[in-house]
Amino acid sequence: SLPSAKNTNTTNRSPDAILNLVQGDPTVFEPYWRNQGDKCTLLISGSDFMSYYSDCENICWFLQPQLADAIRNIHRDVGNAVLDGRHIVIGAGSTQLFQAAVYALSSPAGPEPISVVSAAPYYSRYPEEIEFLSSGLYKWGGDANTFDKDGPYIEVVNSPNNPDGTSRDAVVNRSEGRLIHDCAYYWPHYTPITGAADHNVMLFTLSKCTGHAGSRIGWAIVKDIEVAKKMIKFVEFNSLGVCKESQLRAAKILETISNEYSNLGCTKTANFFEYGQRLMAERWRKLREVIKRSKVFSLPEYPKECCNFSGEFMESHPAFAWLQSKGNMDAEKLLRSHKMMGKGGKYFGVDSKYARVSVVGREEDFNLLLERLWAIKGEETE
Amino acid sequence: SLPSAKNTNTTNRSPDAILNLVQGDPTVFEPYWRNQGDKCTLLISGSDFMSYYSDCENICWFLQPQLADAIRNIHRDVGNAVLDGRHIVIGAGSTQLFQAAVYALSSPAGPEPISVVSAAPYYSRYPEEIEFLSSGLYKWGGDANTFDKDGPYIEVVNSPNNPDGTSRDAVVNRSEGRLIHDCAYYWPHYTPITGAADHNVMLFTLSKCTGHAGSRIGWAIVKDIEVAKKMIKFVEFNSLGVCKESQLRAAKILETISNEYSNLGCTKTANFFEYGQRLMAERWRKLREVIKRSKVFSLPEYPKECCNFSGEFMESHPAFAWLQSKGNMDAEKLLRSHKMMGKGGKYFGVDSKYARVSVVGREEDFNLLLERLWAIKGEETE
Numbered sequence: 001s002l003p004s005a006k007n008t009n010t011t012n013r014s015p016d017a018i019l020n021l022v023q024g025d026p027t028v029f030e031p032y033w034r035n036q037g038d039k040c041t042l043l044i045s046g047s048d049f050m051s052y053y054s055d056c057e058n059i060c061w062f063l064q065p066q067l068a069d070a071i072r073n074i075h076r077d078v079g080n081a082v083l084d085g086r087h088i089v090i091g092a093g094s095t096q097l098f099q100a101a102v103y104a105l106s107s108p109a110g111p112e113p114i115s116v117v118s119a120a121p122y123y124s125r126y127p128e129e130i131e132f133l134s135s136g137l138y139k140w141g142g143d144a145n146t147f148d149k150d151g152p153y154i155e156v157v158n159s160p161n162n163p164d165g166t167s168r169d170a171v172v173n174r175s176e177g178r179l180i181h182d183c184a185y186y187w188p189h190y191t192p193i194t195g196a197a198d199h200n201v202m203l204f205t206l207s208k209c210t211g212h213a214g215s216r217i218g219w220a221i222v223k224d225i226e227v228a229k230k231m232i233k234f235v236e237f238n239s240l241g242v243c244k245e246s247q248l249r250a251a252k253i254l255e256t257i258s259n260e261y262s263n264l265g266c267t268k269t270a271n272f273f274e275y276g277q278r279l280m281a282e283r284w285r286k287l288r289e290v291i292k293r294s295k296v297f298s299l300p301e302y303p304k305e306c307c308n309f310s311g312e313f314m315e316s317h318p319a320f321a322w323l324q325s326k327g328n329m330d331a332e333k334l335l336r337s338h339k340m341m342g343k344g345g346k347y348f349g350v351d352s353k354y355a356r357v358s359v360v361g362r363e364e365d366f367n368l369l370l371e372r373l374w375a376i377k378g379e380e381t382e
Numbered sequence: 383s384l385p386s387a388k389n390t391n392t393t394n395r396s397p398d399a400i401l402n403l404v405q406g407d408p409t410v411f412e413p414y415w416r417n418q419g420d421k422c423t424l425l426i427s428g429s430d431f432m433s434y435y436s437d438c439e440n441i442c443w444f445l446q447p448q449l450a451d452a453i454r455n456i457h458r459d460v461g462n463a464v465l466d467g468r469h470i471v472i473g474a475g476s477t478q479l480f481q482a483a484v485y486a487l488s489s490p491a492g493p494e495p496i497s498v499v500s501a502a503p504y505y506s507r508y509p510e511e512i513e514f515l516s517s518g519l520y521k522w523g524g525d526a527n528t529f530d531k532d533g534p535y536i537e538v539v540n541s542p543n544n545p546d547g548t549s550r551d552a553v554v555n556r557s558e559g560r561l562i563h564d565c566a567y568y569w570p571h572y573t574p575i576t577g578a579a580d581h582n583v584m585l586f587t588l589s590k591c592t593g594h595a596g597s598r599i600g601w602a603i604v605k606d607i608e609v610a611k612k613m614i615k616f617v618e619f620n621s622l623g624v625c626k627e628s629q630l631r632a633a634k635i636l637e638t639i640s641n642e643y644s645n646l647g648c649t650k651t652a653n654f655f656e657y658g659q660r661l662m663a664e665r666w667r668k669l670r671e672v673i674k675r676s677k678v679f680s681l682p683e684y685p686k687e688c689c690n691f692s693g694e695f696m697e698s699h700p701a702f703a704w705l706q707s708k709g710n711m712d713a714e715k716l717l718r719s720h721k722m723m724g725k726g727g728k729y730f731g732v733d734s735k736y737a738r739v740s741v742v743g744r745e746e747d748f749n750l751l752l753e754r755l756w757a758i759k760g761e762e763t764e
Contacts, residue, residue: 025433033429044631046422046638047415049596051407052589092474092621099620109516125619132619134491134518207434214431214626237507237514238481238620239474244596245627249426256428 019368020341021357024162024319028283028360029211032275033253040256042249049244059225060232062241063090070254071219074209075196077261078273079308080186082198086221087228090242091235094184094205094218098156099129100238101201101220104230105154105178106137114178115141115149118156119171120349121163121322123182126156127349143349144171151176157199158182160191163348163356164300165318167191184208189276191316192307201227206250208319210257210272211360215246277310280317283359283366287321290373296334297323297373319360324353331355338376340369401750402723403739406544406701410665410742411593414657415635422638424631431626441607442614444623445472452636453601456591457578459643460655461690462568464580468603469610472624473617476566476587476600480538481511482620483583483602486612487536487560488519497523497531500538501553502731503546503704505564508538509731525731526553533558539581540564542573545730545738546682547700549573566590571658573698574689583609588632590701592639592654593742597628659692662699665741665748669703672755678716679705679755701742706735713737720758722751 033040054064068088075081091097106114116130120143130140141147144155155177159168162185170179181199185191187209202221207213222228235241257272291299302316323342325331330352332344345354359366415422436446450470457463473479488496498512502525512522523529526537537559541550544567552561563581567573569591584603589595604610617623639654673681684698705724707713712734714726727736741748 023434025435027433030429030432033427033432036428038427040428042424042426042627044424045415045420046418046635047412050412050415050594051409052405052595053407054596092625095622096620103515129619132616133485133515136516136518212432213434214436214623216621216623216625234514237511238478239598240477241596241598243474243598243625243628245424245631246625249627253428 016339018339018341019365019372021335021361021365021369022341022343024208024358024360026207026211026213026319026360027362028279028366029272029276030362032272033211036256040252042245042252044245044248049248052241054241054244054247059087059229060089062235063088064244064247064251067217067247067251067254070251070258071204073258074254075221077258078188078193079196080188080193081183081202081204081221082196083221086223087225089220089222089228089231089235090247091218091220091231092239092242093207093213093216094182094203094220095125095129096235096238097203097218097220097231098126098180098182100231100234101180101203101227102130102138102154103234104227105180105201106135107230109137110152113137113139114152114154115139115147116154116156117141117144117147117172118158119144119161119168121161121345121354122156122349123158123162124343124347147172152178154178154180156180156182158184160185160316160318162318163320163343163354164322165191165302165316165320166300167194167316185319187276188273188307188309189280190318192305192314193309194305195308200224206253210253212250212253215249217242217246217250273309277314277317280359281314284317286370287359287373290370291323294326294373294376296326296329296376297331298326299323319358320356321359323355323357325355328353334376338372340372398721400718400721400723401747401754403717403743403747403751404723404725406590406740406742408589408593408595408701408742409744410661410748411654411658412744414654415593418638422634424627424634426627426630431630434623436623436626436629441469441611442471444617445470446626446629446633449599449629449633449636452633452640453586455640456636457603459640460570460575461578462570462575463565463584463586463603464578465603468605469607471602471604471610471613471617472629473600473602473613474598474621474624475589475595476564476585476602477507477511478617478620479585479600479602479613480508480562480564482613482616483562483585483609484512484520484536485616486609487562487583488517489612491519492534495519495521496534496536497521497529498536498538499523499526499529499554500540501526501543501550503543503727503736504538504731505540505544506725506729529554534560536560536562538562538564540566542567542698542700544700545702545725545736546704547573547684547698547702548682549576549698567701569658570655570689570691571662572700574687574696575691576687577690582606588635592635594632594635597631599624599628599632655691659696659699662741663696666699668752669741669755672752673705676708676755676758678708678711678758679713680708681705701740702738703741705737705739707737710735716758720754722754 127140205218332355342355342357509522587600714737717724724737724739
């Protein structure tokens with residue numbers, strides 16, 4: 001029988017309703033934050049933070065100092081990134097910062113637009129974000145695995161990778177390469193923390209760290225001050241800074257987690273990342289159990305590695321399941337015919353036998369995913 | 383003697399400190415909001431608004447319904463814009479929405495980039511924002527007064543205009559023109575409201591309306607649903623929506639103003655716009671008194687018009703003073719030699735005998751501006 005799904009919150013939607021698993025809306029963490037009560041309630045009075053400016057002493061003049069502190073503290077607690085001597089640039093999610101980084105690494109303009117590449121399967125928004133303004137500074141160069149153009153290029157290394165959850169290094173490795181490391185998922189609930197990432201430009205986002213996607217807060221950790229300055233210029237041109245309210249909320253939420261570490265009297269079970277690790281491990285255990293019996297789909301396997309944060313050997317539990325059709329069918333269509341919407345492989349630069357579905361939605365949606373995947377299996381064996 | 387300046391909050395800065403009046407940081411309204419006490423305090427708990435989505439029924443899926451309501455109500459109260467049957471698109475300030483509008487009106491790409499023009503003196507950020515990504519969709523076309531290229535073009539009409547405070551209409555007026563109306567300053571504290579603006583694309587921003595620049599909330603009022611959809615696509619590509627916290631704050635702040643109108647027991651003096659009108663009128667009275675005796679600078683004159691909102695004849699009281707050097711000197715340098723930083727005419731596409739200074743800063747800065755302008759006058763007559 002289907003593991004535990006039937007015992008949990010039942011859905012009150014119609015059995016014919018389509019289950020949308022296209023976006024990785026990280027609402028899985030809502031119950032955790034609800035249980036925190038008033039500890040992370042944000043209160044802002046009418047006259048607070050009216051100015052464009054946050055900190056005129058900082059090159060990133062629109063970064064609230066309390067958020068900068070909270071970011072340094074959370075990385076120190078988790079041990080997933082080197083911050084000493086680095087510059088923090090804040091943005092409207094890592095979406096804006098990805099574009100800021102591409103702008104910074106492609107300015108001033110060369111004789112032709114610089115190619116931006118990423119190894120397939122790559123995050124489907126990279127090509128969209130690179131191409132939509134037809135910039136003369138940069139252009140989408142496709143799959144990094146097959147990129148063979150001479151001259152400067154930008155490679156985006158997304159590790160752990162969206163959509164397939166794998167750990168990654170740069171693949172082009174030529175002297176004129178400029179690298180952006182998208183580390184959105186390099187947090188203990190998704191993957192073992194095997195060391196402090198130490199790259200020229202690293203992108204993080206609150207959406208994937210704590211689940212607060214609605215706040216649109218991302219941060220870049222940047223080695224070279226000139227690159228940081230150009231990224232700041234981008235955010236200035238693009239949106240004249242980043243809203244203070246969500247910066248303050250992000251600071252509050254991150255501080256709540258850091259306080260759990262500094263508070264020795266706090267029980268281990270209360271910690272957000274440990275909670276998240278258990279939750280994601282449990283979801284993946286259920287998902288793998290369903291998929292194991294499936295004649296239709298398979299899932300990638302992830303190696304067990306020692307997580308420096310938890311001190312335990314564990315495998316990755318990505319925010320998305322990267323389904324592969326065993327029969328080389330169109331995986332997105334196959335899901336659709338069973339009332340599930342995923343995102344097909346072609347959006348990520350690979351074969352349509354793959355499709356990505358979110359596993360970080362609300363519990364009822366995750367359980368419905370399990371039920372419907374189980375039902376496909378049933379059908380095949382009838 | 384210098385009118386009232388000496389009786390007000392004294393500055394505790396060194397007399398040699400440079401007075402920065404380059405940006406229009408609208409902190410003038412801080413005391414008003416401080417006096418509102420808890421009425422507009424925002425409270426958000428840790429698990430609120432975690433999703434990317436705000437309203438899946440709305441084409442602008444990242445717009446919080448309470449903000450959409452608050453925007454409709456404030457325009458109804460003030461009577462400065464037609465909203466019936468229009469679409470609201472939310473953005474990170476009007477900065478992001480200006481770029482979204484230009485993208486929407488230039489997509490899909492034509493055979494060459496479309497020219498974006500605005501009558502000089504034009505807002506100095508327009509050329510910067512248009513040019514920084516070297517888009518193939520659009521390019522900066524300069525002063526609309528001298529634009530004579532055939533074919534489609536985009537004209538930005540900024541009315542009241544930043545930097546010079548004038549009311550404006552489109553100047554190119556050709557059949558292939560596409561218009562963006564930047565109405566950031568079309569509020570009663572800056573200018574008489576002579577009617578409800580009714581244009582294809584109108585941009586507004588909380589920064590200039592209530593002074594909450596730190597919230598980075600702007601909105602566009604758009605007639606054509608296809609244009610609105612492209613603008614929404616831009617905000618999606620650019621930042622995956624707009625942060626919920628600042629949307630909620632904007633809604634709260636705007637509701638506070640609207641409630642003053644619906645509350646019949648409320649005294650007139652409590653109303654934000656009437657307060658703002660008096661405050662700005664008083665600042666301009668003092669400024670004109672200083673400038674009247676100046677042999678160095680002059681100011682533009684604005685016609686008295688009937689304001690439908692207040693029911694009174696009044697002239698404009700812009701957020702910036704547009705100073706002209708009587709002796710055709712470089713106005714920015716002249717200010718600088720008297721320890722004031724303004725923004726010179728060349729940034730706005732006109733002669734350097736002009737310079738723009740903010741008159742919406744904190745009271746001590748405004749008073750220091752008066753003192754220093756007065757001192758120049760003194761020097762000249764010695």
